[in-house]
């Protein structure tokens with residue numbers, strides 16, 4: 193494994209650092225103070241679109257220029273290592289803003305891994321060079337619980353040339369403003385994972401309704417939305433992958449799991465970024481309060497830094513394995529299990545150093561303390577990662 197950061201990665205991190213300092217952290221702070229997500233028409237999103245955000249990595253077959261050149265090759269994948277590095281830097285400035293940014297979001301990996309070429313064209317082409325900020329979303333979690341993914345209750349039944357979906361979804365990022373939402377449902381709960389199907393439900397579809405933005409303790413910059421599907425009719429063409437996909441792969445569950453596995457090292461990187469930001473604030477406060485000479489505090493600061501560094505290395509290893517197309521489930525779960533608690537401890541330490549200034553609720557550290565908790569929950573909680581690893585340890589299938 194090569195630990196060197198390439199010139200391209202360094203340049204992208206430096207650019208993100210500048211945007212983070214000048215635009216992302218102020219925007220995230222603004223949303224946190226308002227206690228509400230940035231509205232979809234906030235000029236911040238148009239500025240970020242001009243900076244190159246909000247695009248898909250999908251490319252039309254033959255490339256955008258029709259030449260099939262490497263620069264425009266179809267679905268040119270971002271290296272997973274680069275994703276971790278950028279996720280860490282982005283979250284250092286504001287993790288909520290990272291999710292609030294326009295783009296196909298978590299729906300994109302599902303469409304890329306499961307969708308037919310025609311579906312990729314239909315749903316991702318609008319994100320190649322959008323004229324205005326647009327969003328996609330992903331909805332798996334339900335009010336009855338998100339960890340037991342295999343047991344989703346939202347029902348899909350075949351009806352003529354389409355499908356009718358009934359159920360409820362929770363906490364889907366950007367769903368209220370999305371052009372489409374990738375919705376997971378089951379054709380028969382008794383079939384378990386084999387009964388899963390993924391549908392692209394387009395905005396304005398009758399029966400897709402009752403959007404409610406959840407009040408979150410942190411990451412307030414983006415909307416986490418719960419909604420209902422009541423007799424929601426979608427055309428057969430919106431079943432991701434078509435019938436063949438599910439016949440060959442015993443349901444859509446594997447597609448969802450692929451989506452998650454690709455994200456876990458990046459989520460770990462984000463946690464490390466938040467922890468690093470908190471420790472930088474703590475170090476500044478220690479200096480301002482003349483606490484540099486306190487050996488015990490310095491020791492604790494160093495310990496937190498070391499734990500974050502270790503978690504980041506694990507995330508990079510998991511990402512490197514993904515880039516080598518080697519199995520990375522164990523490393524991805526280990527990184528996701530380790531990084532958020534290490535980052536949580538780092539923010540708690542920073543709160544302690546700040547004392548009353550932290551508790552008063554006007555300091556960045558207090559926001560980081562609230563933001564970091566979600567990283568232990570999203571894309572598989574810490575407990576679930578430990579379940580995955582322990583099953584692996586004794587050779588049980590996951």
Ligand SMILES: Cc1cc2nc3c(=O)[nH]c(=O)nc-3n(C[C@H](O)[C@H](O)[C@H](O)COP(=O)(O)OP(=O)(O)OC[C@H]3O[C@@H](n4cnc5c(N)ncnc54)[C@H](O)[C@@H]3O)c2cc1C
Pocket residue numbers: 298330331332333336337338339340362363364365408411416566569570571572573574575576579
């Ligand atoms: C900020 C945020 C953004 C999100 N974005 C999205 C999104 O875009 N799309 C989407 O579909 N979902 C999203 N989610 C939902 C997220 O995926 C779920 O919250 C997560 O899967 C956990 O589900 P749950 O909260 O229902 O907890 P539950 O599954 O009800 O679990 C409750 C507790 O029990 C523990 N637990 C459960 N089962 C076991 C077990 N077998 N062994 C040990 N412990 C167990 C869990 O770890 C957890 O601590 C988001 C959530 C948050 C907080």
